[in-house]
Amino acid sequence: MSRRSTAWGAYTQIAGALRERIRSGALAAGELLPSELALSAEYGVARNTLRRALAQLEEEGLIESLPGRGRVVRSAAERGTARADPRPPQYRQIAADIRAAIESGELAEGASLPSEAALTARYEVSRGTARQALADLCGAGLVESVQGKGWFVRRR
Known part of the structure; x- marks a missing residue:
């Protein structure tokens, strides 16, 4: 022990x-x-x-x-109170933005997605948050990862 x-x-x-x-x-x-x-x-x-x-x-x-x-x-006014505007986790916002770009055709089938580093810089989040957004989209069947190449819009 x-x-x-x-x-x-x-x-x-x-x-x-x-x-x-x-x-x-x-x-x-x-x-x-x-x-x-x-x-x-x-x-x-x-x-x-x-x-x-x-x-x-x-x-x-x-x-x-x-x-x-x-x-x-938290500020003194906020202490002891619930958040007035509960925001969803940032990875969901990133995933929603990419999903919208895919659905609008801005990102076509087979198109390369921004890198984790680019998402990190654009949204001012950690690399893990960017990675979680991409994993969320992968789980939804919208994108796929190609080892050593990056993330791409999945072909149907």
Whole structure:
């Protein structure tokens, strides 16, 4: 058996420290929190421990998770309230845009789709978000991946 390297309940202490940074203004409303990796290193804990702390802050309404972007500090007016305009995940918007281009004929059968890097730059999202949009379209039977070549509109 290995010894526990993180103190029991460390996530509550981390949540408390982050809560204080938010309340003091060190983390301003609308500001992105540092990445999970950066915060894990800062507090010397595993990412799962950190995620538990972040989940606690989300439940309190202090922060909000934006898929493909990260976690952002909510304004004082937003805290404790549900989002007024719940947006779908960004990968769905990317997939919807590409689907619309295919259905309108802008992207013909066999046409090459923008690369993951191009989608990442255009929509300002992570590569994983772009990849998820393409996988969603692949699952719908609209596009296919050709190893080493890219993504293409599937031929019917």
